[in-house]
Every structure is written in structure tokens, then in C-alpha cells.
Amino acid sequence: VSLTKSNYKYIYIPTDHRGLMCGYDNRKVNVQNKEDLPDLTNKKYLFWVRPGAPGYSRSFCVEECPKVGLFIETVLKFNGTKTGISRIDGGFQRDHLCYDYNSKKQGNIQVKAIIENYSEPATESNRYFCPYATRKMLERCFPSGDSFNTIDDIKNEIKEFGSSMNGVSVAIRAVEDIYNTIWMIAAAVGVSLILSILWLCFLRCCAAFFVWLAVILAAAAMAALTYLSYKQWKDEFNNHQLIETYTFGFASEDLNSKVFKIIFIVLIVIDAIYILLVIFLFSRIRLSVKIIKYVSRAFSKKPSLFFFPIVNYIIMFIWWVYVIGCAVVLFGAGTPERKFVSEGHTVVDKIEMKYDLIIQGFAIYLLIGFIWVSLFIDALGEMTVAGVMAQYYFTYEEDRKKLPHCMVSRSFFRSLRYHTGSLALGSFIITVCKLIRAIFEYIDHKTKGKRGCFAECLIKCCKCCLYCLEKFL
16 A cells, blocks of 8 residues: 555655755645745755754755855954854844855955755845855765864854754764774674673683672672762862863753762662662572573583574564565655645745555554564564573483484474464563553653643653563563
């Protein structure tokens, strides 16, 4: 149903603040009065002249991403200031990142407004000029990080990206980092596998030593964190200015002190609970030493247990790729609709995707299926490992040599053949619980700041109880 009418490209083609697609002739979009829409075939990249929340934000498609912040350089040359921006002929407001500005010669420098506002009649004064340098990422012009180290006002304005593009830019940087360090990651995975094998070998001989060492090191780490939080609360490191710089002024000295005071108190409580747990669960820790010795012996006899998680991850990866593909198709299966939308104090002539009830129902179905099957795959992996351990444990010592070498694969297919119903039912029950939690999270988000103390307390209690119920299930 979705494939017959899906324009899957809509998921990744950048769209401006009006919903117009970059690198596309918008006159071909099936909406009312499409003849007056612009042809943006040559403008493939999206640039924010005013980043921020809907209604305030303004973005346009451009042929090339600006690589130089000409406005900053010009202002610094003519005004000789690093602390602010004063008025230049033509005028502008301080709450804008890019400004209406006519091309004008000042001295030997020519300042050009290069961003065309194609949503309005073409005039020279209807162009925007970019103050900050950008770089291309996924067909979008993102600020290059070193563009804002000179003027405090510009740094403050860049905070507006937080509400609209921060998540996207973080995701892009993450993908970029993974691409650049893929071989380091592969090497780290290989080393960690070798260390895991060595660790299990050591545990067979020195389980008690390593368990108690882990208990002591955990206590020492928490004590160190508590001490550091206390020092930070009292500002004995004298680094609040550095914190303000790194957080673009979000974390003031007073806020920093309050936050670390709370963290210090919480850590004191956790430390006390940890010490009491160690004292009262002493016999359990000794029992865990015996269990660890036994499990490490089982792993050494059946090394395929080390590699089974890779198979589980591959299955999960294939499932996620399928779900993402379905989501892309569903997202593009809407019907474009042109209408005037009220955003804040402005009314914008926008093109939005509208979805009929069938597509909306499929989206809900896909979400439930995604959670359910993901939990099922996870449970299948646990059942497989549990099957191997159970078979090994309940086999007499003299008969263990006769156990088959492919115990993991046998346990995997045995779980599929005899326990699929149990795994599916258990996964479905937890899925229902997760969906109820998601509904409460949605209600909490939508009613934040609009409810009384009793309602606030009730929602918090419900969320806490549902979390405990899910863990219990």
C-alpha cells in the first residue's frame, strides 16, 4: 500500500522553512497553485539564515554552502571590537544571525548578500548575507565549529541551534567519527574479545580475588567521585569559568555549585547503601564466586558461547534495517498539502505531508512490531545461552566429554522449535508495558507546567510503578 504512493526521497531531501525541497523543481509537487512555487533544481543545499524554533527559524536552499563568515570579518575590521556588533548602514536587529543587507563597498572590501529569499519577489534588498562559515553535511550547511570564537553575541545566537538542529548535527558527527575510526573500533573489538577470554581464564583460578577486587575498586571509585563532587561543589578546582566556556554560558557558577551539591548528597546516599549491601550480602558474594568459577569453566569448554552474541547482533541488525526501510517508505507515503500555518507570531505559506488513517495505522503497527520483535530476538539470545548452560550443568561430570561440539546451534534451533511461543508471549507482555510507559511519557511531556502538585505526583508515581513492573516482568 505504501510503496504505490511513497516518495521515499522526502526523508532525506532537505526542505526549507516552508517545506520546499532543495534540488527539486517544486512546481511538480501536486499541490494547489503549484505554478508559483520556485524551481530549486540548482539549489541543492539547505542553509539556516536564522536557526531556531518553528516560527522563528528561516532557512533557504542555496547553490553552495558559504565557507567564509564575511560579516564577522567586515565588522571586526571596521569597528575594531570583539565584544559586540554595532550598527552598519542598512541596519539590522541583534536577534538575527543573517541580516537584510544591500551589497555595498566599504573601503577596499565588497560585502555581498548571497542568500536569495526566493519566497518573496526578487529584489536586491531581499537577499541575506551569512555571518558564519559552514561546511556540507548530508546536503545541509552546518556551522564549522571554529566560526564563533570571536564575538560573544554570535556564540549566544548559536544556542538557537539546540532547539532545532542539535540532535541532527550530533548524529552526523557520530556517523562521521565512526567512518573515520572504523579500523580502530575493529581493533578495539578484537582486543576486547581476547581480553575477555583471558579474563575468564583468570577467573577459573582467582575468582575470589577478582570478585573482591571488583567490590573494593567499585567502592574506591564511588568514594573518589564523592570527593570530586564535594570539591567541585565548593569550587576548589576554580574551573567554573572553563565550564561556562564549554557550555556556551549555560552553566553559571551558581548553577554549577547547586548541581554538584545535589550530586554529592546523592553519592553519599549511594555509598551508604553500597556499604550496607556488601555487609549484609557477604554470603551471597561468596556464592557468586562459586558461580563465576563454574560459568568460566563452562565457557572454556564451549568457546562458541563467546561468538554467539555476534550472530544475535547480526539478526538484530537485519531486523533494524528492515524496520528503518519500512519507516522511510511510510514517511514518504503522505500527501503534500499547501496551506497557511500559524507559527508563533507569523503565518507561513507551507507545504506539509498529510497522512491518511491507513498510513497512520501502519506506522503504529510498525512501531509495536519493532519493539515486540526486538525484544523477541533479545530473549531468543538469552534462551540460547541458558539452554547451553542448563544442558552442561545437568549432565554428569563423566558424560560431559560426550556433549556435542555444536551445543550453541542446537540450543538456538531448540529454542526456536519448542520455545518460540513462550518467548513471543513474554516479549509481547513487556511490549505492552513499554507502550503504556510511552503513553505516560507523552502525557508527561505534553502537560508539563500545566498541572498541579497532585497530578504531578500521580504521574511520577505511575511512571515509577510501570518501570518497576517492566523490570519485574
